[in-house]
Amino acid sequence: MRYSQALLPTLKETPAEAEVVSHRLMLRAGFMRKLTSGVYSYLPYGLAAIRKVENIVREEMNRAGAQELLMPMVQPADLWRETGRYEKYGPELLRFHDRHDRESCLGPTHEEVITDIIRKELHSYRDLPINLYQIQTKFRDEIRPRFGLMRGREFVMKDAYSFDVSDRDAEISYLKMFEAYKRIFTRCGLEFRAVQADSGAIGGNFSHEFMVLASTGEDTIVICQDCEYAANMEKAAVILEDEKITEVPAELEKIETVGKRKVAAVCDFLQIEPNQLVKTLVFLADGEPIAVLVRGDREVEEVKLKNLLGVAEVKMADDRQVFEATGVPTGYLGPVGLSLRIVADQEVAAMVNFYVGGNEKNYHMRNVNPGRDFQVENVADLRQITTSDPCPECGGRLELTEGIEVGHIFKLGTGYSESMQATFQDSDGVEKPFVMGCYGVGVSRVVAAAIEQNHDENGIIFPVPLAPYQVIVLNLGLKDEAISGMAEKLYRELQEKGVEVILDDRDERPGAKFKDADLLGIPFRVTVGKSFVGKGLVEVRERRTGEVEELRPEDVVEKLC
Numbered sequence: 356m357r358y359s360q361a362l363l364p365t366l367k368e369t370p371a372e373a374e375v376v377s378h379r380l381m382l383r384a385g386f387m388r389k390l391t392s393g394v395y396s397y398l399p400y401g402l403a404a405i406r407k408v409e410n411i412v413r414e415e416m417n418r419a420g421a422q423e424l425l426m427p428m429v430q431p432a433d434l435w436r437e438t439g440r441y442e443k444y445g446p447e448l449l450r451f452h453d454r455h456d457r458e459s460c461l462g463p464t465h466e467e468v469i470t471d472i473i474r475k476e477l478h479s480y481r482d483l484p485i486n487l488y489q490i491q492t493k494f495r496d497e498i499r500p501r502f503g504l505m506r507g508r509e510f511v512m513k514d515a516y517s518f519d520v521s522d523r524d525a526e527i528s529y530l531k532m533f534e535a536y537k538r539i540f541t542r543c544g545l546e547f548r549a550v551q552a553d554s555g556a557i558g559g560n561f562s563h564e565f566m567v568l569a570s571t572g573e574d575t576i577v578i579c580q581d582c583e584y585a586a587n588m589e590k591a592a593v594i595l596e597d598e599k600i601t602e603v604p605a606e607l608e609k610i611e612t613v614g615k616r617k618v619a620a621v622c623d624f625l626q627i628e629p630n631q632l633v634k635t636l637v638f639l640a641d642g643e644p645i646a647v648l649v650r651g652d653r654e655v656e657e658v659k660l661k662n663l664l665g666v667a668e669v670k671m672a673d674d675r676q677v678f679e680a681t682g683v684p685t686g687y688l689g690p691v692g693l694s695l696r697i698v699a700d701q702e703v704a705a706m707v708n709f710y711v712g713g714n715e716k717n718y719h720m721r722n723v724n725p726g727r728d729f730q731v732e733n734v735a736d737l738r739q740i741t742t743s744d745p746c747p748e749c750g751g752r753l754e755l756t757e758g759i760e761v762g763h764i765f766k767l768g769t770g771y772s773e774s775m776q777a778t779f780q781d782s783d784g785v786e787k788p789f790v791m792g793c794y795g796v797g798v799s800r801v802v803a804a805a806i807e808q809n810h811d812e813n814g815i816i817f818p819v820p821l822a823p824y825q826v827i828v829l830n831l832g833l834k835d836e837a838i839s840g841m842a843e844k845l846y847r848e849l850q851e852k853g854v855e856v857i858l859d860d861r862d863e864r865p866g867a868k869f870k871d872a873d874l875l876g877i878p879f880r881v882t883v884g885k886s887f888v889g890k891g892l893v894e895v896r897e898r899r900t901g902e903v904e905e906l907r908p909e910d911v912v913e914k915l916c
């Protein structure tokens with residue numbers, strides 16, 4: 356590419372709207388331009404960086420045995436109604452009517468569409484496992500789009516979905532993705548951690564977020580200094596305190612107490628993540644509001660919570676024996692709570708999440724429907740983990756740090772396949788729902804996260820695998836035949852060797868060319884200028900270290916290939 360012909364509009368001034376360094380540098384280096392809130396046009400340089408990430412993701416997904424497909428962005432509301440998500444997803448889902456007045460939405464994620472494909476195309480255990488992915492533009496009507504590509508409303512995501520015959524196999528698919536994600540983010544040159552995230556109704560450690568460590572991250576993560584434990588703060592264990600509940604969510608007061616019993620409950624769904632809904636029960640204990648979320652509760656007749664360390668007595672609706680009813684404290688919604696795992700006849704029968712106190716914004720209630728009876732004793736307030744608490748796994752020292760969520764893998768289980776009647780015939784002849792997993796990478800966010808981690812006061816310092824060009828050749832003597840001839844020659848030779856190279860052949864002062872080369876973050880700068888005329892030498896400078904070498908032109912190509 357010749358800079359003189361490229362659409363690569365760099366800015367000297369820092370745009371006022373940009374709060375974080377990656378956003379500032381991406382605007383200044385001509386990556387993208389804003390069309391409207393959270394929606395950007397990717398200009399050639401920015402798109403090239405996004406493509407670099409896409410290619411790494413694609414190679415690693417293919418290596419892990421996944422197949423690429425491409426699903427539509429426009430999705431019919433009726434498909435979303437099958438899983439109940441059309442009503443429940445909330446305002447991040449952009450809904451509209453077409454000219455025939457059919458309700459539609461723009462895909463923020465694709466569980467419904469992929470499950471629809473699979474239920475129509477695959478019918479036998481012989482077809483499984485299968486993992487399908489796409490790299491595509493997503494739309495989420497984020498309440499606060501900000502930080503440029505870090506939280507757009509329109510953004511590029513890789514989303515993959517696995518289908519397996521059993522829980523065990525689904526866990527194998529999950530682990531393959533875990534490994535693929537480690538390779539992806541390592542190859543992108545990022546400093547990252549895989550952290551435990553809330554795995555909701557599934558239980559176990561089957562949800563991980565991949566976090567790029569950066570002070571501008573919107574997530575707080577807990578990392579143990581002495582063992583491998585790392586978790587999203589939302590998931591990290593909470594500590595029991597003796598205080599009573601003081602804050603009462605306003606909506607809870609509207610709920611009637613049922614009967615004379617200690618506890619009244621009302622049913623609803625709560626959206627805890629755009630792609631996650633949970634069945635909830637909201638509890639009043641003797642008129643005092645506490646909030647309780649219950650998943651898989653149809654099978655559970657009664658839960659008697661012994662204490663908030665996670666020990667409970669449970670009676671099932673059928674005659675199954677309860678083997679285990681223990682849980683760990685969690686803090687998911689801001690309020691803190693307790694997640695209880697109920698194992699009956701060797702199967703995880705239910706997850707019961709108790710939330711205490713909390714942020715009223717998170718309670719979203721309709722269909723109020725007086726529920727069932729539970730006994731809750733000694734409900735105390737809980738608080739989230741801090742650095743003065745011991746590590747929940749080894750008792751070691753904890754550290755809190757900020758992270759940017761660049762990837763998220765999740766075992767979904769059979770929630771989607773059951774609600775959409777997506778089944779296959781197993782080897783025993785029985786029709787069973789597919790056991791699913793989903794796996795996302797925020798492709799455009801990865802570019803922003805890479806810049807958060809790799810920059811200095813002069814601009815971006817691209818990790819080589821993400822750099823749109825590995826080399827920039829500066830022609831500092833447009834009117835000098837020898838200099839121009841050599842710059843052109845190096846440009847051609849590097850191109851012939853397959854190096855991605857841009858030739859700065861603009862009619863600009865040397866100072867401006869040096870500044871732009873730094874701003875763009877291209878790993879190697881080759882300068883053909885005065886010392887070529889004087890000594891026959893060309894300067895090669897590494898962006899990251901600032902190291903400079905003067906080389907004979909014939910050695911330059913060799914060094915950079």
Ligand code: ATP
Binds near residue numbers: 497504505510628800
């Ligand atoms: P966040 O917590 O940041 O809102 P999320 O948990 O809602 O993200 P997922 O549903 O897990 O996102 O989507 C998979 C990946 O897509 C995320 O790990 C993230 O990297 C990326 N992503 C999500 N929302 C955005 C966004 N608004 N802009 C850019 N990337 C995003």
Ligand code: MG
Binds near residue numbers: 629
């Ligand atoms: Mg989100």
Ligand code: MG
Binds near residue numbers: 760
């Ligand atoms: Mg998240």
Ligand code: MG
Binds near residue numbers: 564760763
């Ligand atoms: Mg997520």
